[in-house]
Amino acid sequence: xxxxxxxxxxxxxxxxxxxxxxxxxxxxxxxxxxxxxxxxxxxxxxxxxxxxxxxxxxxxxxxxxxxxxxxxxxxxxxxxxxxxxxxxxxxx
Amino acid sequence: xxxxxxxxxxxxxxxxxxxxxxxxxxxxxxxxxxxxxxxxxxxxxxxxxxxxxxxxxxxxxxxxxxxxxxxxxxxxxxxxxxxxxxxxxxxxxxxxxxxxxxxxxxxxxxxxxxxxxxxxxxxxxxxxxxxxxxxxxxxxxxxxxxxxxxxxxxxxxxxxxxxxxxxxxxxxxxxxxxxxxxxxxxxxxxxxxxxxxxxxxxxxxxxxxxxxxxxxxxxxxxxxxxxxxxxxxxxxxxxxxxxxxxxxxxxxxxxxxxxxxxxxxxxxxxxxxxxxxxxxxxxxxxxxxxxxxxxxxxxxxxxxxxxxxxxxxxxxxxxxxxxxxxxxxxxxxxxxxxxxxxxxxxxxxxxxxxxxxxxxxxxxxxxxxxxxxxxxxxxxxxxxxxxxxxxxxxxxxxxxxxxxxxxxxxxxxxxxxxxxxxxxxxxxxxxxxxxxxxxxxxxxxxxxxxxxxxxxxxxxxxxxxxxxxxxxxxxxxxxxxx
Numbered sequence: 001x002x003x004x005x006x007x008x009x010x011x012x013x014x015x016x017x018x019x020x021x022x023x024x025x026x027x028x029x030x031x032x033x034x035x036x037x038x039x040x041x042x043x044x045x046x047x048x049x050x051x052x053x054x055x056x057x058x059x060x061x062x063x064x065x066x067x068x069x070x071x072x073x074x075x076x077x078x079x080x081x082x083x084x085x086x087x088x089x090x091x092x
Numbered sequence: 093x094x095x096x097x098x099x100x101x102x103x104x105x106x107x108x109x110x111x112x113x114x115x116x117x118x119x120x121x122x123x124x125x126x127x128x129x130x131x132x133x134x135x136x137x138x139x140x141x142x143x144x145x146x147x148x149x150x151x152x153x154x155x156x157x158x159x160x161x162x163x164x165x166x167x168x169x170x171x172x173x174x175x176x177x178x179x180x181x182x183x184x185x186x187x188x189x190x191x192x193x194x195x196x197x198x199x200x201x202x203x204x205x206x207x208x209x210x211x212x213x214x215x216x217x218x219x220x221x222x223x224x225x226x227x228x229x230x231x232x233x234x235x236x237x238x239x240x241x242x243x244x245x246x247x248x249x250x251x252x253x254x255x256x257x258x259x260x261x262x263x264x265x266x267x268x269x270x271x272x273x274x275x276x277x278x279x280x281x282x283x284x285x286x287x288x289x290x291x292x293x294x295x296x297x298x299x300x301x302x303x304x305x306x307x308x309x310x311x312x313x314x315x316x317x318x319x320x321x322x323x324x325x326x327x328x329x330x331x332x333x334x335x336x337x338x339x340x341x342x343x344x345x346x347x348x349x350x351x352x353x354x355x356x357x358x359x360x361x362x363x364x365x366x367x368x369x370x371x372x373x374x375x376x377x378x379x380x381x382x383x384x385x386x387x388x389x390x391x392x393x394x395x396x397x398x399x400x401x402x403x404x405x406x407x408x409x410x411x412x413x414x415x416x417x418x419x420x421x422x423x424x425x426x427x428x429x430x431x432x433x434x435x436x437x438x439x440x441x442x443x444x445x446x447x448x449x450x451x452x453x454x455x456x457x458x459x460x461x462x463x464x465x466x467x468x469x470x471x472x473x474x475x476x477x478x479x480x481x482x483x484x485x486x487x488x489x490x491x492x493x494x495x496x497x498x499x500x501x502x503x504x505x506x507x508x509x510x511x512x513x514x515x516x517x518x519x520x521x522x523x524x525x526x527x528x529x530x531x532x533x534x535x536x537x538x539x540x541x542x543x544x545x546x547x548x549x550x551x552x553x554x555x556x557x558x559x560x561x562x563x564x565x566x567x568x569x570x571x572x573x574x
Contacts, residue, residue, distance in 0.1 A: 005454075012453045013408065014430075015446055016438045028447055029454075031509045032400070036451070036464060039397040044470035051473065059331040061324055073191035077419030085417050088429045 001029040094118050094254045095571065098163055098311040101257055105152055105162045112145040112152060112162030116206050119164045123208065123255050126574055129236055131228040132250040134169050135177050136209035148204040159314050161204035166256040168247050169210040170217055171302065172291035173197055180293045181225035182215045184420045184440030194291020195326070196260060196302055196319045203318050208256050211246030215442045217267055217295045218407070219243050220511060223501060224444045231501070232274060233572035234540055238498040241271030247305040248275035252572050258306035258315055262292055264299045265399050266493075266518025269530035272305055273493035273543020276532045276572065278560065279305040280312040283550050284525035285330055287316070288323035294410040296403035297328070299522040309529060309560035313339035316553060332551075341558025347381030349559065352486035356392040357517055362495045369534030369542040370492045376566055377490070377559075387482045387489070391474050392520065398475070399519035400512055401455045401468035407445075408452025414440060447508060472523050479524045483549050488559050492517050493530040493543035517545065527553045531560045532569055539570065 006025050010017060017025055071083065080086040093101070093110060104110050120138050127133050141164065148162035167173060170180040172190035174197070179185045193201070200207065212228035214221065222230040222245025230245045232238040233253040240249040244261030248271035251259050261268040263281035272279025280303045287302045294300065304315035316338040322331050353374060358367055378384055416422035416436025423435035441449070455464040482489060494517055521528045526547055533544040544563075548556035 001454075006450065009450045009453045009457070012457065013446075013449045014412075014434050014437050015441070015449065016434050017446075025447070025450065028508055029450060031507075032447065032451060032512070033454075035509060035512060036397045036401055036455075039394050039401070039467045039471060040463065042391075042394055042467065042471070044467055044474060046466050046469035047473060051469070056327065056330050059322075059329075060327065069191050076191060077188055078417065079422035080417075087417055088427065088432055090429045 001026060001033055094122055097307045098160070098257055098314050101163055102159060106157060112148040112206065113142060115162065116141050116145040116164050116208070119208055119256060126253055127255055129574065130231050130233055130249050130253050130255065132211055132230050132246040132253065132255055133166065133209045134179060134181065134212050134227050134246070137176055137207065140176070141206050141208050144204070144206045148206060151204050158203045158318070160200065160318050162206060163257050164206040164208050165200065166208045166211050166247070166250050166259045167197070168213050168244050168259065168261045170213060170262060170293040171196060171260060172293070173207070173210065176210065178210065178293070179227065180216050181213045181227055182440065182442065182445070183226045184414050186226070186421065188419055190291070192291065195288035195323045197291065199319050211250055211259060213246055214243035214444070216293065216407070216411070216445050217243040217262055217264055218444050218448050220266070220270055220514060222246060222271070224442055226442055229501070232498045233574055234276060235498070235538070237500055238540070239274065239501055241274035241494070241498060243267040244279070244305060245271045248272050248277055248279065251275070251277045251305050251307060253574055258304060258311055260302055261305050262300055262302050263522065264295050264403060265515050265522050268303050268305060269518050269528060269543070269545055270494050270515070272530045273532070273541065274498035276541030276569065277305055277307060278309050278312055278529065278531045278564070279303065280316065280529045280553070280557070281521060281527065282316060282320065282553055283527045284522070285328050286320050286527070286551070286553065288326040288329060290323055290325035296406035297410065298406060299403055301522070309531060309557045309564055310339055310342050312529060313342065313553070313557040336554060338553050338557055341554045342561050344558035344562055345381070346377055346559065346562050349382045349488065350385050350486045351377055351382050352385050352387045352482050352489040354387045354389050354482065354489055354491065356389050357491040361516070362492055363497070365536045366492050366494070366496060366542050370490065370544045373533040373544050373563060374490055376563060380562060385486050387485065389478045389482065389520070391471060391478055392516065394471050395475060395520045395523065396512055396516050398468040398471035399515065399523060400451065401464050402472065402523070404448045404452035405455045405465050406452070408449045408456065411445070411449055416440070444508070475520050476524045479520070479526065488555060489547040491545050491547065493545045494518070497536050497540035497542055521547055526550055527556050529556045529560045531564055533563065533567065535570060
């Protein structure tokens with residue numbers, strides 16, 4: 001795998017690497033892709049219509065409002081909070 | 093007493109030979125003395141465990157104790173426990189305290205189970221050695237210089253070292269069965285959809301399944317009885333309302349049972365001692381009257397690629413929730429919203445997790461999707477069809493659980509390719525949603541445990557448990573010496 005591809009994937013993944021880490025990532029990903037490339041030998045097509053057996057729409061609950069966790073519980077793991085999740089300014 | 097099975101402990105508790113508190117204290121003492129060497133626990137909760145033991149004792153005294161009442165268990169650290177830190181062995185979740193319980197925890201609590209603490213694992217369950225844990229790189233109780241397997245390495249090592257009576261793990265591509273094999277205990281991966289995934293920190297949602305690690309197949313069945321069953325919070329479960337007894341085939345007669353021997357699982361990459369040991373176990377079944385059917389699974393050679401593409405694609409999507417804002421590690425940086433997310437994720441995730449995210453993004457990215465993810469999904473269907481063909485001729489399949497015994501703590505870790513290829517015996521079971529159990533079938537010349545897996549049809553855990561139990565009754569386990 002080329003360095004540029006690893007840079008592109010890192011951007012998609014919202015990850016950043018030092019130059020040294022990038023070099024190692026290129027090496028690792030090249031080796032991993034060698035295994036993944038074995039499936040290029042096989043002529044196979046995915047049929048999405050065969051593959052919906054794990055969706056049990058009939059068992060979903062009725063669309064009714066139910067009590068949820070309270071705000072304090074939902075915020076207990078946020079590092080920065082003022083009775084809401086605090087994020088850096090996104091609008092100038 | 094701490095080395096006994098759940099069914100033996102049940103008798104001791106019910107006959108008042110030991111109280112739930114005394115039993116709990118024995119395990120806590122053992123953790124104090126031994127876990128410094130094994131490093132299986134990330135968090136121990138002694139006060140909570142003793143409170144639960146006191147409550148369990150009341151039910152025992154009243155004479156209405158369920159099967160797990162007063163039994164000290166421990167839980168893999170990717171299963172949410174309300175008000176008890178749940179880290180998934182990642183810096184990303186180092187301080188995460190869940191505001192709710194996983195469904196399996198509610199079910200264990202309603203049985204009166206005592207929970208001793210949370211067990212180490214590979215970070216976000218990605219790995220087969222427990223050496224990617226950010227906190228405790230667990231050791232194998234049979235040889236502290238070897239890995240316990242993974243990702244549920246803490247669960248298997250803790251059971252093996254008598255640091256709990258049984259444990260819960262999770263299995264996405266072999267993460268219960270392979271460590272059970274390496275640590276000489278029994279581990280069950282139930283059918284996908286049998287146990288609720290609500291509260292399990294997601295890795296690959298179409299493959300993840302919670303299951304037990306214990307000292308016997310019967311104990312695995314007892315735990316599955318407690319944790320299985322439909323849950324409104326998990327949309328991947330069919331609404332099966334009847335509750336089967338997963339121990340109903342304990343003591344089953346193997347006469348006439350058709351056992352599939354799939355040649356590809358005994359490939360050259362399987363260590364000679366492992367192969368011989370599993371073949372000897374198949375001979376034992378034959379001596380019990382089972383019929384051996386030779387079968388083939390041509391797609392097995394593509395299974396590692398299919399598994400890593402599907403699981404990494406799902407992981408890259410599941411792990412996009414870690415942004416440092418709602419929960420999890422938040423980097424101390426200025427700058428934009430995007431800068432905060434990138435820094436938080438880059439600091440919070442370990443190397444293996446980052447590799448899986450990169451691979452998942454590659455498999456799903458424009459221009460590569462059809463060649464990788466699309467083909468992997470096609471292979472998933474093909475593997476399922478091949479299993480269906482095999483189960484037309486057989487009742488169960490017996491395979492090695494892993495191609496080798498436990499390896500040294502520094503081997504493989506820096507070679508992801510080698511690490512991934514070692515999973516070829518287990519991943520197809522997850523791809524096909526099947527139940528499978530691993531139990532010990534021998535020891536190599538150095539005394540390291542060898543595991544075999546019994547794989548069954550979807551929803552037929554009772555038969556795989558029964559077949560594993562039939563073998564266990566003929567086999568003498570050698571406990572780890574610590």
